[in-house]
Structure formats: structure tokens, C-alpha cells
Amino acid sequence: MRYYPILLDLHDKYCLVVGVGQVGTRKVRTLLSCAPGRLRIVDTREPDPCWRELIEQGLVEYHIRTFLPEDLEGCFLVIASTSDENLNWRISRLCAERGILCNIVDQPEKCSFILPAMHSQGDLTIAVSTSGSSPALAKKIRQDLGACFGPEYARFLALMRRLRPLILDLNLPTSENTAVFRALTQSQLLDAVQSGNDARILEVLRRHLPESLHPRLEDVIGEPD
Structure with a gap:
């Protein structure tokens, strides 16, 4: 077993997501469901309408600019999902130097943690991982479990x-x-x-x-x- 399975309490933690395309948006929604103490999004694009209400409510900080090393100050967890591989790699290295948990989407070799496929029902969370070998299989198993563990x-x-x-x-x-x-x-x-x-x-x-x-x-x- 390559990875140590763990559940993190983010309630008083600062989390950062760099890049919110389709994949990054899913990551943000999952983070929000865990009620982090602070959640910052950094993206060069204007926020989609789906973020506006969350920004107004103070649930999300949205910065329209490129990533800065200063974004990592006090950070507990980072997810980078930009289309710029060089930027993703830079974020990974900076996080490693600072001891910050970091996930680079679809690049497990650059990650200090990877995200499993998950099925949730209230307080029940079932996580499935193939250690990056077959995300498609993990997704299938998650769907099978979803049929067994309902509301x-x-x-x-x-x-x-x-x-x-x-x-x-x-x-x-x-x-x-x-x-x-x-x-x-x-x-x-x-x-x-x-x-x-x-x-x-x-x-x-x-x-x-x-x-x-x-x-x-x-x-x-x-x-x-």
C-alpha cells in the first residue's frame, strides 16, 4: 500500500485552489462541503456566476490573477488544477519546501496526497483509491457502493x-x-x-x-x- 489513508478536519484551516476549470470547480465544491476555515481561489479568469453568491457570503475568496508564493502563507492544503504544467510543478515544489499538503490534479508524482473516489451519505464517507493506477475503476467501485449505501x-x-x-x-x-x-x-x-x-x-x-x-x-x- 503506497498511500496512507487519512481523513482531515479542515474547520479552522486555510485551503487554496489554483485554477478552477471543470475539475477545479469540483474540488472546490468538495472542500466547501467540509467547511474549511478559509478558502481562497486563484484564477486568471473572471469568476463564473456560480461563485458570486459564495463570494458575497464570504465563503470563498476569489483572486483574479496569477498564483503568487505569498498565497501559501499560513496555508494547510493546496490543490492546483491549472493548464500550465510548469506552474503546477512550481506550486508542488513550493509546497514541499514549506511542508504544505499539495495535490496536483492528474499528476500523482507531483502530489503529497491524492484524492480518492468518494461516496457520501451524511456522516458516512466511503473512499476508494487505486493509488492512481486506475481512476476509472475507483469511479466504478464508488458507483457500485452508491447503489448499496443509500440515504x-x-x-x-x-x-x-x-x-x-x-x-x-x-x-x-x-x-x-x-x-x-x-x-x-x-x-x-x-x-x-x-x-x-x-x-x-x-x-x-x-x-x-x-x-x-x-x-x-x-x-x-x-x-x-
């Missing part, structure tokens, strides 16, 4: 996100907590969530959770995801 997983995990702290607050032994969480994942809870039947969800939860939590379950189920 019910997003609601299931939203429910678990609300239940988990309640269960842990009971201060049960670790072995009992483990047994409860395992029982929930192996129960009919996912099927109940998929059915959209709150009464059925409540029935499954009451069957597997300690009685002290039962009075709170209806509120937990009714909370928005």
Missing part, C-alpha cells in the same frame, strides 16, 4: 450521533457500551430507518437500549437530522 445510512448515522452521547453518559462499563452499539448496528434499526416509520424505529430502540433512556427516545427520533 437511509445518513439518517441512521444522524440518529446514532444523537444517541451515542446519551449512552456514554450512563457511565456503563466499556464492554457494555460496546455491546449496546454492536447490538444497534446488527439490529433491525437500519431497516426501520429505511422504512421511515418512527414507531418502528422507537420499537427497535426500546428493545436494545437501557430502560433509563426510553423516556428520551421519542425526542431523539424527532430531532431534525
Whole structure:
């Protein structure tokens, strides 16, 4: 295995995208879904209409100019997707010198990290990588996984996100907590969530959770995801 798989928290991080053609635009949208602390786009072209609202809301900084080394100051992660290979290579070298994570689109040899094919449903993220050997295969596997892991997983995990702290607050032994969480994942809870039947969800939860939590379950189920 050449690459070390990792998930990054970008909430307080400065991220930079240089070049926002079709591919760069997709990268920006993925970054935005992770709510980075700051996101700067540098491109020599005027921003497409799709960026205007994001710029006005302060979610994106858009600079109409060429890349400058100063853009890297305080930067945590860089994605370069320009059509200028020399510029991409320069950005890669500058990032390497500064210890900044850098991805050069379609040029893994210039990257300190590569981006997997991803399937997401709420808190569920499944990443598929062929280490650059066959992005087409990674995309196919992602599509196959998408057929198996639908929106019910997003609601299931939203429910678990609300239940988990309640269960842990009971201060049960670790072995009992483990047994409860395992029982929930192996129960009919996912099927109940998929059915959209709150009464059925409540029935499954009451069957597997300690009685002290039962009075709170209806509120937990009714909370928005």
C-alpha cells in the first residue's frame, strides 16, 4: 500500500485552489462541503456566476490573477488544477519546501496526497483509491457502493450521533457500551430507518437500549437530522 489513508478536519484551516476549470470547480465544491476555515481561489479568469453568491457570503475568496508564493502563507492544503504544467510543478515544489499538503490534479508524482473516489451519505464517507493506477475503476467501485449505501445510512448515522452521547453518559462499563452499539448496528434499526416509520424505529430502540433512556427516545427520533 503506497498511500496512507487519512481523513482531515479542515474547520479552522486555510485551503487554496489554483485554477478552477471543470475539475477545479469540483474540488472546490468538495472542500466547501467540509467547511474549511478559509478558502481562497486563484484564477486568471473572471469568476463564473456560480461563485458570486459564495463570494458575497464570504465563503470563498476569489483572486483574479496569477498564483503568487505569498498565497501559501499560513496555508494547510493546496490543490492546483491549472493548464500550465510548469506552474503546477512550481506550486508542488513550493509546497514541499514549506511542508504544505499539495495535490496536483492528474499528476500523482507531483502530489503529497491524492484524492480518492468518494461516496457520501451524511456522516458516512466511503473512499476508494487505486493509488492512481486506475481512476476509472475507483469511479466504478464508488458507483457500485452508491447503489448499496443509500440515504437511509445518513439518517441512521444522524440518529446514532444523537444517541451515542446519551449512552456514554450512563457511565456503563466499556464492554457494555460496546455491546449496546454492536447490538444497534446488527439490529433491525437500519431497516426501520429505511422504512421511515418512527414507531418502528422507537420499537427497535426500546428493545436494545437501557430502560433509563426510553423516556428520551421519542425526542431523539424527532430531532431534525
